[in-house]
Amino acid sequence: MPPLKAENLPIFPPEVLAVSTNVQLFERAQQSIPGGVNSPVRAFRAVGGTPRFIARAEGPYMWDAEGQRYIDYIGSWGPMILGHGHPAVLEAVLAAAREGFSFGAPTEREVELAEAIIAQVPSIEQVRLVSSGTEAGMTAIRLARGATGRSKIIKFEGCYHGHADALLVKAGSGLATFGHPTSAGVPPEVVQHTLVLEYNNLEQIEAAFQAQGHEIACVMIEPIAGNMNFVRASVPFVKRIRELCDQYGALFVFDEVMTGFRVALGSAQSVYARALPGFAPDISVFGKVIGGGMPLAAFGSSRKIMQNLAPLGGVYQAGTLSGNPVATACGLATLREITKPGFFEGLSAKTQTLRQGLDEAAKAAGVAWSSDHEGGMFGFFFTDSLPQNYATVMATDKERFNRFFHAMLDRGVYLAPALYEAGFVSAAHSEADIAATVAAARESFASL
Ligand SMILES: Cc1ncc(COP(=O)(O)O)c(C=O)c1O
Numbered sequence: 001m002p003p004l005k006a007e008n009l010p011i012f013p014p015e016v017l018a019v020s021t022n023v024q025l026f027e028r029a030q031q032s033i034p035g036g037v038n039s040p041v042r043a044f045r046a047v048g049g050t051p052r053f054i055a056r057a058e059g060p061y062m063w064d065a066e067g068q069r070y071i072d073y074i075g076s077w078g079p080m081i082l083g084h085g086h087p088a089v090l091e092a093v094l095a096a097a098r099e100g101f102s103f104g105a106p107t108e109r110e111v112e113l114a115e116a117i118i119a120q121v122p123s124i125e126q127v128r129l130v131s132s133g134t135e136a137g138m139t140a141i142r143l144a145r146g147a148t149g150r151s152k153i154i155k156f157e158g159c160y161h162g163h164a165d166a167l168l169v170k171a172g173s174g175l176a177t178f179g180h181p182t183s184a185g186v187p188p189e190v191v192q193h194t195l196v197l198e199y200n201n202l203e204q205i206e207a208a209f210q211a212q213g214h215e216i217a218c219v220m221i222e223p224i225a226g227n228m229n230f231v232r233a234s235v236p237f238v239k240r241i242r243e244l245c246d247q248y249g250a251l252f253v254f255d256e257v258m259t260g261f262r263v264a265l266g267s268a269q270s271v272y273a274r275a276l277p278g279f280a281p282d283i284s285v286f287g288k289v290i291g292g293g294m295p296l297a298a299f300g301s302s303r304k305i306m307q308n309l310a311p312l313g314g315v316y317q318a319g320t321l322s323g324n325p326v327a328t329a330c331g332l333a334t335l336r337e338i339t340k341p342g343f344f345e346g347l348s349a350k351t352q353t354l355r356q357g358l359d360e361a362a363k364a365a366g367v368a369w370s371s372d373h374e375g376g377m378f379g380f381f382f383t384d385s386l387p388q389n390y391a392t393v394m395a396t397d398k399e400r401f402n403r404f405f406h407a408m409l410d411r412g413v414y415l416a417p418a419l420y421e422a423g424f425v426s427a428a429h430s431e432a433d434i435a436a437t438v439a440a441a442r443e444s445f446a447s448l
Contacts, residue, residue, distance in 0.1 A: 019065070020053075020065055021065065021066055022050045022051065022052050022053050022064055022065055022066060023050050025053040025065055026050050026051060026053070029053075036051070037051065041416075041417065041418055041421065042417075044417050046402070046417060046418035046419070046420075047401075047402045047405045047406065047417045047418065048402065048406075049406060049409075051417075052064040052065075052068070052070070052409075052414070053065040055067075057072065057080075057084035057085065058083075058084050058085050059083040059084060059085070059426075059428040060072055060083050060084075060426055060428040060429040060430070060433050061084070062084070062414060068412070069412055070409070070412050070413065070414035071412060071413050071414065071429070071433050071436065071437055072084070072414050072426075073413070073414060073415050073416070073423045073424060073425065073437075074414060074415070074416055074423070074424060075424040075425075075426050076288075076293055077258075077288065077416075077421075077424075078226070078257075078258050078262055078288040078289065078377070078422075078424050079288040079289055079291060079292060079293045079334075080292075080293055080424070080426055081261070081262060081289050081292075081334065081338060081347070081376055081424075081426055081427065082292070082334060082337050082338070082426060082427050082428060083426040083427060083428020083429070084293075084428070086333075086334075086337065086428070088333050088336070088337060089292055089293075089330055089333040089334055089337070091333075092329045092330065092332065092333035093294070093326055093329055093330050093333070095329070096109070096325050096326045096328075096329030096330075097326050099325065100325060101324075101325070101326055102320075102321060102324055102325065102326075103325065104320060106323070107323065107325050107328070109323075109325055109328040109329060109332060110129055110323035110325075110328055112328075112332055113129065113290070113323075113328045113331050113332050113335070114126070114127045114129065114298075116332060116335045116336075116339075117286065117290060117298060117300065117335075118300070120261070120265050120266055120267070120335075120339070121266060121267060121269065121270075121284060121300070122266075122280065123269060123280035123281055123282075123284060123300075123301075123302075124284055124300030124301055124302070125300075125301070125302050125303040125306070126300060126301065126302075126303050126306040127286075127298045127299065127300035127306075128298060128299060128300070128306070128309060128317065128322075129296065129297075129298050129322055129323040129328070130296075130297050130298060130299070130317075130319050130322050131295045131296065131297065131319055131321050131322060131324070131327075132162070132287065132295060132297050133161075133162050133255075133257035133285070133287030133288070133297045134161075134162030134163050134164060135162070135297060135319065136162075136257065136285045136286065136287060136297040136298055136299045137161040137162040137164060137167065137220070137255055137257065137285050137299075138162060138164035138166075138167070139299055139317045140218075140220070140253050140255075140283050140285050140299040141153055141164070141166065141167075141217075141218065141220065141253070142315055142316075142317070143283065143299070143301070143305065143306075143308060143309060143315050143317075144217045144218035144251045144253060144282075144283060145217045145218075146308045146313070146314060146315035147217075147251065147305050147308045147315075148217045148218070148249065148250065148251060150214075150215055150216060150217035150250070151193045151215065151217060152178075152193045152194075152195060152212060152215045152216045152217060153166070153193060153194055153195070153216070153217055153218050153219075153220060154194075154195045154196075154197060154205070154208060154216060154218070154219040154220070155167060155169070155194060155195075155196055155197075155219075155220050155221075156196065156197055156198065156199040156221055156222075156225075156390075157170065157171055157196055157197070157198055157199060157389065157390040157391075158199055158225055158227065158228035158231070158389060158390025158393065158420075159199065159220070159221060159222040159225050159227060159228075159255065160222070160227035161220055161222070161255050161257075161285070162257075163183075165181075165186045165190045165191070166190055166191055166193070166194050167194065168181055168182045168183040168186050168191070169181060169182060169186075169191040169194045169196055170182045170196055171196040171197070171198075172195075172196070178191065178192050178193065178194060178195055179191045179194045179195065179196045195208055195212075195216075198389050198390075198391070199221075199225060199228075199231065199233065199237075199388070199389040199390060200231075200233060200234050200237050200388045200389050201237075201389065202236065202237060202240055205219075205237075205240065205241060205244065206240070206244070209244045209247075209248055209250075213244065213247070213248035213250065214248055214249070216248060216250040217250060217251065218245075218250055218251040218252070218253045218282075218283070219241050219244075219245060219250060219251075219252055219253065220253040220255055221233060221238075221241070221252075221253070221254065221255065222255050222258065222259070223238065223254050223255075223256070223259060223268035223269065223271075223272060224258075224259050224263060224268050224271075224374060224377065226258040226259065226377060226379075226421070226422035227258075227420065227421070227422075228387075228389075228390050228393040228394075228420050229379040229380075229381060229387075229393055229419060229420050229421060229422055230371075230372050230373070230377065230378060230379020230380075230422045230423075231379075231386070231387055231388060231389065231390075231393065232372070232374075234388070235272065235275045235276060238272050238276065238279070239276050239279075242276075242279060242281075245282070251282040251283055251305070252281045252282050252283075253281060253282065253283045253284075253285065254267075254268065254269055254281035254283070254284045254285065255285045256268055256269070256284050256285060256286050257285055257286060257287035257288055257297065258287075258288060258377070258422065259374075259377065260284070260285075260286040260287070260288070260289060260290065261286070261289040261290060261335065261338060262288065262289050262375055262376055262377050262424070263374040263375035263376070263377050264344055264374070264375050265338065265339060265343075265344055267284070267286075268374075269281055269284065271374060282301060282302070282305065283299060283300070283301040283305065284299065284300050284301070285297070285298075285299045286298045286299070286300070289334060289335075289338070290331045290334075290335065291327050291330060291331045291334075292330040292331050292333065292334030292335075293330060293334075294324070294326060294327035294330040294331065295321070295324070295327055296324065296327040296328065296330070296331050337427075338427075343427065344375055344376075346427065347375060347376040347425065347426075347427055348373075348374075348375050348376070350376075350425050350427075350429055350434065351373045351375065351376055351377070351378050351425040352373065353431070353434050354378065354425060354429075354434045354437060354438070355371050355372075355373050355378055355380075357434065357435070357437070357438030357441070358371060358380060358437075358438060358441050359371055360438075361438055361441045361442045361445055362441075362445060364442070364445075365442070365445035365446060365448075367382065367400075367445050367448065368382055368383055368384050368397070369381070369382060369383075369384070370383060370384060370385055370386045371386075372386055376424055376425045376426065376427075377422055377423070377424055377425075378422065378423045378424075378425065379422050379423065380423075381393070381396045381419075382396050382397040382400045382401055382404070382419075383395075383396045383397065393419070393420055394419075394420070396419060398419055400448055401419040402419075403447075403448050404444055404445070404448060405417060407440075407443070407444035407447050407448070408437075408440055408441065408444050411440035411443060411444065412436075412440070413436075413437050413440045413441075
């Protein structure tokens with residue numbers, strides 16, 4: 001048997017893979033899996049149609065079960081910053097798998113990954129590795145509550161921090177009222193300490209702190225919100241939250257699960273620190289890129305705050321697969337690649353080229369359009385000016401977005417299947433891929 005190396009792995013040609021259609025697979029999936037999917041957005045409910053069942057992926061491409069190739073701008077919702085199956089990452093994963101899948105005991109690689117994360121993010125001195133962004137976000141809140149001895153938290157409408165009970169909440173009827181659950185199965189009492197405010201609304205955050213600032217454990221934010229497509233928190237908004245947290249003794253939590261190591265090597269907090277010298281959040285949450293496509297996430301803070309965690313402190317957190325040796329190998333190999341000089345400049349330039357091409361195609365077609373990007377993350381809207389909060393994102397032209405999505409999919413370009421999701425470019429996307437995407441967009445705009 002040949003040694004298990006990337007080049008010896010079987011790559012099935014599409015005709016071998018084309019055993020079932022997407023429709024057949026979706027019908028079959030619905031028999032054994034609720035809604036046929038293991039995460040709701042995959043079901044294409046927002047855009048209609050049949051989800052593509054992916055058979056394999058390589059570089060910037062994915063192939064579905066029917067052998068159709070797509071240029072992939074989802075990248076597993078962010079992690080695949082190097083494209084699929086990067087040779088160095090694949091080798092690292094295979095080598096780690098040979099050494100063992102999981103030990104339930106500490107490994108040197110966990111320490112290396114923790115050090116690699118800390119090296120790029122000056123606001124954190126220690127991190128705890130976990131398995132999903134949901135777990136990381138949920139524990140960050142527990143840590144903030146444990147460290148401050150307070151119960152109340154503030155989040156913003158349109159920001160997603162995972163599906164922990166206390167975070168599945170929408171705004172109450174007034175500023176002073178706490179939220180309502182957005183999911184069945186979440187008792188109202190569980191969200192009674194969660195206050196939901198409008199993103200980028202300075203007056204609301206001001207009033208909330210004035211009313212109950214001394215009871216607030218933390219303010220949690222997606223600094224560039226990728227769960228309402230792509231909406232930046234304005235610099236004055238971030239600055240004021242920082243001031244209010246300091247004034248009232250609350251902690252500022254940056255959820256960088258999506259933006260971490262994706263918009264810049266120093267993550268979104270480094271983008272804000274450029275505008276606000278010395279700026280830093282108190283707790284940061286990471287996922288996606290730090291695992292390179294494997295189940296891995298983390299949260300980090302100062303040594304003082306992190307000392308509250310078990311086994312040192314009273315805030316409990318644990319995980320059978322936390323710091324998994326194969327996942328940490330994948331994350332480390334990914335971070336090694338993206339810390340090479342010029343990586344982010346190159347990625348950002350690619351994303352800029354894509355954005356500019358889409359902007360020009362939309363303009364030529366006379367389509368109302370706006371777009372934004374940072375590093376390897378982008379968003380676009382069928383409206384003339386960039387939305388600043390969830391309500392304005394959801395007021396954009398959904399029917400037009402859905403037609404555009406399907407027109408692009410038919411032309412082999414895989415965008416996120418919902419108007420409130422961000423897009424991701426990888427280092428593997430070539431100039432030709434981007435040119436093909438823009439050409440597909442020109443045709444798609446003409447067909448809207
Ligand atoms: C900003 C943000 N936080 C948290 C999460 C939850 O991460 P996971 O899906 O790994 O649980 C996500 C997932 O997309 C996210 O985008």
